Amino acid sequence: MRALKRLLAFLISLLILSAAVFWIARLAPGDPLASYYGERAEKMSPQQRAQAEADLGLDRPIHVQYIRWLRNALHGDFGISFKYKTDVWQVIRGRAGNTLLLGGLGFVLIFSLALGLGILCAWFEDRPLDRIVCKAGTVLSCVPEFWLSLLLILIFAVYLRVLPSSGAWSIGDGGSAGDRARHLILPMTVVVAGHLWYYAYMIRNRLLEEVRADYVLLARSEGLAKRSILFRHCLRNAIPSYLSIMAIAVPHIMGGTYIVETVFSYPGLGTLSYESARYQDYNLLMVLCLLSGAVVILCNMLAQAVNERIDPRIRARQAVEEVSDRG
């Protein structure tokens, strides 16, 4: 019953999202024909234009277009990309792997490194190591991602000439693993650097909060080793919130990946959605927005579920809230 309710909420959210994106995208001035026909669009006669618009279904009122899109989408047909002139899924399939590689690997790196750094800082609280890491982290987190990318390109690609500045593989090379890895280093560094400290600092503060709890004092007075208190008790209490933050972090890291992809002209979903938004490639834009929306909504639900499952206190608190709300 509860799962059903969630599924329903998920579907309704997607429906509203699709309507909103559809509407805003068509409000934007710009010529979708230009992305379909390229330069030829400018030379068309009015009759040809009207014919072309009718062919693509762009001459109808927005709500009619939306309903038609919805009906087709429910049959699994999301239309063709105006720019690439093939099925949108085919366009996306070609790029999704690259983004998953960058974002997924980045995600794993960010959260494992952040956990390590956070614990390290909490352990050495207010000692030089903690202070240095905190300062460095704050500085790093303040550097805008695109500027960090520029700096790295300037240093490693322009001056030292050791790493490639753009793309996902060299043109002659058919994408060997070593070549892919070399192209990943700079974008990956930026993705990780842009988010690492935010989460490391979060886990550090969460642990420091935990360390100030009374049960730690009790455990100390019973003679438990500091390390086992920190890892067995404090960390254990901090992990549920960390897990739920991991789930919520997916959209942030995804958004960061989009910017990094654009700066490095990395052929992924980020550059694709940026192009589709700028050049009115409606069908492609819709699918990309829905995809990322679905991922985000799923992640939010996951976060909530994780929280409720691991930490019964949240369920209890919600029950109390519900009762007191009714009162």
Next chain:
Amino acid sequence: MDERFALAGIRPTAPAPAAPKPKWYKGKPLLAIGFLAAMALGCLFCQVIMTKDPAYMDLANYARRPDREFLFGTDTLGRDIFSMIWSGGRVSLAIGFLATAISTSIAVAVGAASGLAPRWLDRLLMRLTDILLSIPSLLTVVLLQAVLGQAGVMSLSLVIGVTSWQSIAKLVRTEVRQLRRSEYVIAARCMGGGFFHLLRRHLAPNFLSSIMFMVVMNVRAAIVAESTLSFMGVGLPLEIISWGSMLSLADNALTSGAWWIILIPGAFLAATLLAITELGSWLRKSANKKQSNL
């Protein structure tokens, strides 16, 4: 000291010397505040500081290294970077504050409404907020900016403000949901206090301190958003000088290896962001302090 206490073995002791009063500036982020003040003043009175007309394209002197005449060099269009920093800072900072003012107003309105509303409305509002959060903000910004047409300072602030209020709204809602059960709020409601009266007199004074940190961080996020968008070519055009639009020339600069075009505006940008962050985390820290038990 009373005789009875003396009999019980308690002797009067001299009052402990008062701990030296901490200096007023102790623990405050002086460096950050000083830097921000200097930037703000410099940008406000940029007419005094600037050595050249920032918009003038001196094509004979394009992409010059920093020297005595052009303190920070010139960009690939021959504009003086030193002067551009100050007049561009005006735009960047203005967008940061404007966008934050817009997003905070929306956030407080939505959050407080949602917190005070009956359960179903609250759920609906929060669900909508979640949906809005789920579109990558880069995409919404690109789309909205396309709707509004050519970007200017006002329209870009509006777009950034409209797309960045959700997390503050959630925090306001949580705070208001806790506050609404307090006696004074109930009393005010019983006496017929309207929404805005409640918000102004009872709710806002209580949640302001807890959203302050996020508001400051929102300024930072807005400045980052402006520079990122302008850099990508969807924000401010080249003619409207801001730290972001200065960096949109980076592609040319990279091929010619002109490091100053990239390094200098970015360094000012990053330093300002750092100062804002320091200020924000001091605001947060000054709210709660407790000793470790470990």
